[in-house]
Amino acid sequence: MNLDRLYVLLVCNLGASTGVMVTKMKEIAAESQKLKDVDIKIEAHPAGDILEYIDDFDVVMLGPQIKHRFKDLEILCKEKNKPVTVIDTKDYGSVNGGNILKTAIILKLEALKGE
Template structure:
């Protein structure tokens, strides 16, 4: 990987439902040999607070329960040059932290290549 830092912001309605996901993703990142040299930060916050937190993160993933807000959130992210995607419903529902972490990594890699 061509980066030494990966700061991931997870957003949902209140930031609570993604809390479990944050814990799972942190566990996976900590045990990953591919990420051993990468400083990984993962936090969850309510989508309504995105403007307050976005500048501290590299990528934004939103819970599928708020995908109806994607375009509004994408506008904010685009203004700040931050990539954003909706988390896959199945991965979210099964708390598949590995797949969601991969999604964030791919977003970060694509962002790095674009710049």
């Protein structure tokens, strides 16, 4: 299975701390030989704006600070046929962009299998 595109939407309260994660994930993707031919887009937006952005992304990842909204956002993501998960608290807190990027890739590949 070939991954040619990975568009990741990070969803949070306001976007400040998640913006740092976007930068880290982009750095890791740019340095990765395995991802050099993959079209990658990673953005962070507030949960209140999700309807404005969701159609432009392949994977939705929620910041741990809004995991209480997972069920509501999961319904929307299922309607839009987008895989969704909550970012691991430890990875988020330590700004482990590599692990979060890996999770996004796994979600995308699983979604491709289901098509």
